[in-house]
Amino acid sequence: MKATRQLHDLGQSLWLDNITRSLLDDGTLAHYVAEDSITGLTSNPSIFDAAIGNGDAYDAGIHAKALAGLSGETLFTELALEDLRRAADLFRPVFDATGQVDGWVSMEVSPLLAADTAGSIAAARHIQHLAHRENLFVKIPGTPEGVPAIEEAIFLGIPINVTLLFSCAQYQAVAEAYLRGIERRLAAGLDPRVGSVASLFVSRWDVAANKQLPEALHNKLGIAVAQQTYRSYRELLASKRWQKLAAAGAQTQRLLWASTGTKDPSAPDTLYISALAAPDTINTVPEKTLHAFADHGQLHGVLSDDGGDADAVLAQIAKAGVDIDALALKLQQDGAAAFVTSWQQLLQRIADKASVLDKESELP
Template sequence: MKMTQKLHELRQSLWLDNISKEMLDKGILKRYIEEFSITGLTSNPTIFDHAIAHSHFYDRSIVELSSQGMEAEELFFELAMDDLRRAADLFRPIHDQTSCRDGWVSLEVSPLLAYDAEKTLFEAKRLYEAFQRPNLYIKIPGTKEGLPAIEEAIFEGIPINVTLLFTPEHYKEAAEAYMRGLERRLAKGLPLDVVSSVASLFVSRWDKATMHVVPENLKNQLGIAIAKKTYKFYRDLLDSDRWNILAQKKANPQLLLWASTGTKDPQASDILYVKNLIAPDTINTMPEETLLAFADHGQIGAILPRDGADADVVLSEFCQHGVDYQALGERLQKEGAEAFVNSWKDLLNSLQQKSSLLKTV
């Protein structure tokens, strides 16, 4: 049995953090589903910027859509949704077989809306309705401004991938928003089993941020410690009386998703965050190179303990070296939102340049 399949045996889903028209046209994604047990994927502006700017696979579509008057964001979303619909159709059998628990693709609202709840909600509804497939998560940042939009989207039945979560406390806030949305549906007599969500905790950026400020023995440990502590919060919530009331009404759990699981330190294992973050009822979405590395020389480490194991001890050690994880987590979330904005602007600029260039050909 392949290592990627073993993760599924341990009730962890394996998703790909990548998509491109080339991957679809050449059958690469289909092969990953068949050979590596990939059951979903995530996308972001950086991924699409790379795919569009560094290939000719989108040229014909850009020419056709531009001739219809599309430009900027409208042009991008049309291109992105075409790719994601094709991917969603590949995952649809998995989606149906798992009763909507797996087989999802994700599309992000404009990062420019990260701090505007009303516009975020409007855009989430628009994109989900336009997509015309059931297995699409709309990605909304778990910022303080994004949380009301997440709650309202869940209440209105829109599947949400809560992104840009860094601390265990960020996760708890996202979970609260999800449950409030479900509880409002319950109060209105609306079905709960048609709503779904994942909460995406970013992992590797912790270690990149502390790489040069902690001693050698603490390098590449903070992200995993944060994940362990968050996993404890996750299991505690699923065991709570509040959740059990919703579960009895057929509510779907908001699955915890490990994001940013590509190793940033060239001296560390290229599967560091895969082998150390194996946990039941979670998802690991990984870059393509990490997937291929795990398929080639993957290792199954110890399953994450339900109680968080040594997470608090490790966090205390970092604190002794001047790392306040709460403050750092807030900084990382802010920087993450800013990075997505920059990627978004780069993406739209790439589209404009390519569109202008193709018109002259």
Template structure:
């Protein structure tokens, strides 16, 4: 099988293409391997909503749930076993990619329980637990970039654990995330860990920013406001990339760590499926192309890009001033950006909590049925 030309071009431009999806069906029927072989996939991300969809739609989990029921496992223990098994299997599928890229890619992410988003100690404890349970070097532990998550990130990195920081919406919070990564590396080195084996990505959400800001622009309704629709998400991501380059290429702190083998924390573009049908369906892939980035892409958007996507290699670098002008214009027409970003963070955590609660309830029902 040969690689899709459009996705191969995206990969050649410096974008690691990761699949924003996972299920036991995808692993066992060879679908994940096919994505690797034909769509340049070099990583996988998961979240509570993805697991909810996977488990609710498949019969492949029934046997394991029945076995867990016989051992009197509750829903939390059952879901931990199920999800870590799937992620471990996916890590094994991607192991050749991990080896071929010297650990740069070939990684699979699993998220801490979303109910711990505001619990620093609980997040750290579960991150260590998940790392040990999956027991694969190509694992990423996903930690949300909440206020409680920031110190947890530093502490988990300090343990030598690779981390994917998720639910980042603002450049200000992204800078806190990068600082937490560097703090964690400092401590990891003092603890005797090999910094070259610690990878991290920072998942910067894109389409949700446009959805929220577009709603506010429509409510304002002036010509100036309406003209700004569909511009905030890309501008925000471009400013994030500028911040990344500043921290890892210009400022003085990282080179000292790099001398000890530390690696830059790559920006990852998340929420890249277009939510507004009026926008091109590959917008947040085609227009977010820059070296040393990751784009985690839902299946629908991945297939669309393979069919008719384009690669704009001038889409990010050199766009900082233009992007700042867009943000200045948003403020000028009355968009409260701080409120936008806080609302998106709160909603992101809440959505994952709801998905996890639904999945816990459904799993407990299946466990009860198996025990009766």
């Protein structure tokens, strides 16, 4: 049995960490669904920047929208949602068959709002309104300012993919926000079923820490943090507080492994897929990693509910000089800043393309 199918049967969803118009047009995404057990996808500004920059698939759409008077963020949002609606429709059978647990796509609010609670809430409402798809998550970062926005969005019934989480503590903060949002809905007599996932970024830990660590500890920090976070996730699902909400009809905020492409060329190219197999979770994978895992991936057991050797590994890494709490904060801040850079590049790329296409259309 294909390794991707083994993960699916284990209870872990595989989502594609990519979207391009060509993936939709040439049937590649449908192929991944049929052959590699892909049941959802995620997007971010970097992904769309690369998609729009690599080729001319978006040129006609950019030109038409620019002629209609759209520009900047408004033009991009319309362009991205065209793709995401098509992807959402492709995954709709999965969404329906799994009772809305799986089959999701994601659209990010502007990274410029990472420190703007009210702006994030307004943007989430706007994206949900424009999307017209039940199986579309709005992505809000789990920054300190994002946490109250997540709670309010959940209370408003907006499905949320919490992004840019790097530590167990950051995960716990957004899990609490999700619980509070659901509890407020119940108190208000509203349906407690609102979809959400919490996305923990894994490989960036190792990119940042490997240079400070002895070789024996290389590529172990991200997995240890994931193990620790998975333990917290399992403890939450076993808690009386969650059981009460689940009995009322609430849906689990599933834990999602993000940034799972191997960055170290000396490490296995399927490292973070094999290591993070666990039921009731999601792994969102880059295309290159998906191809590798489908070709030669192997499972090496399942994550332990008790965190396995995470505490011992983290203690070794701390002893070697890595301030894990400080690094978690830095990774989140750096991640938010990187998305801002990608966002600005993306909007500039669209503006440049619109200008060139406008000039070409005027040529005799």
